[in-house]
Structure formats: C-alpha cells, structure tokens
Amino acid sequence: MNKFKSFSSNFLLILLFSILFINACENSNKNSKQSNIKTTETTNIYKQISPNFNADSAFNYIQTQVNFGPRVTASKASIVCADYIANEFKKQGASVITQKGTVTNWDKRKINIINIIAQINPKATKRILITAHWDSRPYADNDPIEVNKTKPVLAADDGASGVGVMLELARVIKLNKLDIGVDFICFDAEDLGKPEFEDSYCLGTQYWGKNVLPINYKADYAINLDMVGGKGATFVWEGNSITQGEKILRKVWEKAALLGFSNSFQYIQNGQITDDHVYVYKATNIPAIDIIHYNQQTGFPAWWHTVNDNMQNIDKNTLKAVGQTLLEVIYTEK
Numbered sequence: 224m225n226k227f228k229s230f231s232s233n234f235l236l237i238l239l240f241s242i243l244f245i246n247a248c249e250n251s252n253k254n255s256k257q258s259n260i261k262t263t264e265t266t267n268i269y270k271q272i273s274p275n276f277n278a279d280s281a282f283n284y285i286q287t288q289v290n291f292g293p294r295v296t297a298s299k300a301s302i303v304c305a306d307y308i309a310n311e312f313k314k315q316g317a318s319v320i321t322q323k324g325t326v327t328n329w330d331k332r333k334i335n336i337i338n339i340i341a342q343i344n345p346k347a348t349k350r351i352l353i354t355a356h357w358d359s360r361p362y363a364d365n366d367p368i369e370v371n372k373t374k375p376v377l378a379a380d381d382g383a384s385g386v387g388v389m390l391e392l393a394r395v396i397k398l399n400k401l402d403i404g405v406d407f408i409c410f411d412a413e414d415l416g417k418p419e420f421e422d423s424y425c426l427g428t429q430y431w432g433k434n435v436l437p438i439n440y441k442a443d444y445a446i447n448l449d450m451v452g453g454k455g456a457t458f459v460w461e462g463n464s465i466t467q468g469e470k471i472l473r474k475v476w477e478k479a480a481l482l483g484f485s486n487s488f489q490y491i492q493n494g495q496i497t498d499d500h501v502y503v504y505k506a507t508n509i510p511a512i513d514i515i516h517y518n519q520q521t522g523f524p525a526w527w528h529t530v531n532d533n534m535q536n537i538d539k540n541t542l543k544a545v546g547q548t549l550l551e552v553i554y555t556e557k
Contacts, residue, residue, distance in 0.1 A: 276546035278539035285387035293375035312341035329420035347404035352445035355385025356413030365528035384452030432506025447500035450516035462495035468510030
C-alpha cells in the first residue's frame with residue numbers, strides 16, 4: 224500500500240510537470256509567431272536607478288498646450304505656444320535656441336516655422352537627443368465624419384504628448400544631478416504633409432537637417448517621441464529604427480521590461496514609418512529611433528488625425544511608462 228501511494232504521487236507529479244511543459248511550449252510558439260526579436264530574460268528583481276517621473280506633471284504640460292487650441296504651423300496659437308515651450312525649458316535651467324526658418328509646403332506655399340532646441344549640460348561630451356513635434360495637423364482628414372475632415376486637429380496625443388514628456392524630463396533632471404548632456408528638440412511642421420507628396424511631412428526636421436543647431440552638433444543617439452500619451456498605447460520596433468539604431472531600440476525596450484512596462488513596449492517588429500527620426504539620421508548619421516503608438520492589428524490609434532485627438536485620450540499610465548523608461552535610460556548612461 225505504501226508503495227502504491229508513492230507510485231501514485233510520483234505519477235501525478237510527472238503528469239503535472241508534463242502538462243506545464245506542454246503549456247509553456249505552446250505559449251513560446253505563440254510568442255515566436257509575433258516576433259523574431261530576441262529578448263533578454265531576467266529573473267532578478269530590478270531596482271530602479273532613476274528619479275521618479277511625475278505623470279501628473281507631464282499631463283499638465285500637455286493640457287497647457289492643448290488650451291492654446293490647435294497649434295497649426297504659423298498660426299497665432301502656434302506662436303504663443305512656442306513661447307510657452309521655450310520659457311518652460313528655460314525655467315528648468317536649459318540653454319534654449321529658437322530656430323526660425325521658412326519651408327515650402329506641398330502646395331508650394333512658403334510657411335514660417337519655429338524649432339525649439341533646449342540643451343541640458345551643454346558642455347558635456349556624451350549627449351542624448353530626445354525629439355518630438357509640437358505642431359497640430361491642420362486637417363482632420365482621417366475623421367470618419369465628412370464635415371470634420373477640413374477642421375484642425377487639437378493634437379493632444381499627436382504632438383503635445385511628446386513635448387509634455389520632454390518638459391517633465393527636463394524638470395526632473397534639474398532636480399537630480401546628471402553628468403551627461405541631454406538635448407531636446409521640438410520640431411515644427413511635422414504634420415502638414417499629404418501622403419501623395421514625397422517628403423511633405425517633417426518639414427521642421429528637414430529644415431534643421433540643412434541648418435543643424437547647435438553648429439557641429441553630435442549626440443550618441445536620438446529618440447523621437449510621437450503619440451506617447453494615449454490610452455492603451457503599444458510601442459513596437461519600427462522598421463527604420465531597426466535599420467538606424469537597433470542597439471538603441473534594445474537598450475530602451477530592455478529598460479522598459481526591467482521596470483515592468485512590457486505591456487506598452489512590445490518586442491514586435493513593424494514596418495517602416497517616416498517620422499522625424501528618419502530626417503535626423505539622414506542629416507547627422509546619429510543613430511535614431513522612434514517611440515510611436517502603433518498596434519499590429521488596428522494601426523495608429525482611433526483618434527489619429529481626427530478631431531477626437533483630445534485630452535480624453537491621454538492616459539497618465541502611458542505617460543509614466545514612457546517617461547520613466549527614458550529616465551532610466553538617461554540615468555544609467557556612463
């Protein structure tokens with residue numbers, strides 16, 4: 224009898240482990256279908272090194288931009304908002320350059336632009352560049368309601384969210400000693416373009432690329448932020464980013480995983496997206512990646528290029544995931 228009990232117990236244990244092993248293999252196969260990107264596994268409890276990112280503060284920075292109304296390039300709201308952004312960076316101790324220029328739109332119109340460049344520790348040799356566009360799209364051409372397609376976009380997520388994260392990063396860095404240099408560039412005229420016209424997007428970045436400031440500018444790498452505040456946002460490995468800076472992608476995504484943000488930063492490979500990071504790389508050869516909200520099944524978020532890109536879609540959890548990940552990247556650089 225005792226021998227039978229022992230056999231039964233061992234048999235049940237073997238059966239249990241077999242089931243668990245099969246389930247683990249099935250889950251592994253599902254993940255491998257999603258992506259061929261190799262990830263780094265860790266069983267150790269990770270201790271955050273960076274200071275805390277305040278999502279409430281970032282949210283308020285976004286709200287203030289939105290309060291100006293649509294910041295369409297060269298509009299009155301745009302000019303006022305440019306002053307606000309530049310002054311906020313100055314409050315955080317950054318050296319600020321306001322780059323003004325003129326670009327040619329897809330319809331051949333000449334348009335005045337403003338790029339805002341803010342440097343922290345400008346004399347440091349090691350530098351990280353973080354960028355975002357701050358303008359609003361002048362037409363909600365992706366809106367499902369026909370009468371809305373010619374209306375300007377409020378651009379809470381597609382524009383203001385990236386700037387909000389950058390302003391909060393600058394605020395935190397001012398309060399917590401950092402030896403390396405961090406540069407922020409807010410690019411204008413990113414969202415004037417139309418798909419049928421080549422190089423009609425990212426006009427502010429293209430202008431900067433031909434007139435790089437600061438002169439002889441160098442950075443170890445660049446990270447572009449686009450639509451980084453939306454509810455349920457997922458960020459995948461964008462195709463141009465893989466080509467231009469796979470090591471940087473891996474660095475950022477690994478930090479996100481260690482901090483517990485794997486639901487947002489997913490190891491899934493996506494197609495190429497032409498964004499500001501492409502023109503930064505073309506102009507300077509600085510490895511540049513894009514953190515942009517994109518879902519493999521649904522594409523860009525539902526509010527993208529619609530009148531519904533407003534504060535109702537901004538999620539502090541997403542802001543926290545992006546902002547804290549970036550701080551961890553910055554504060555672990557040697």
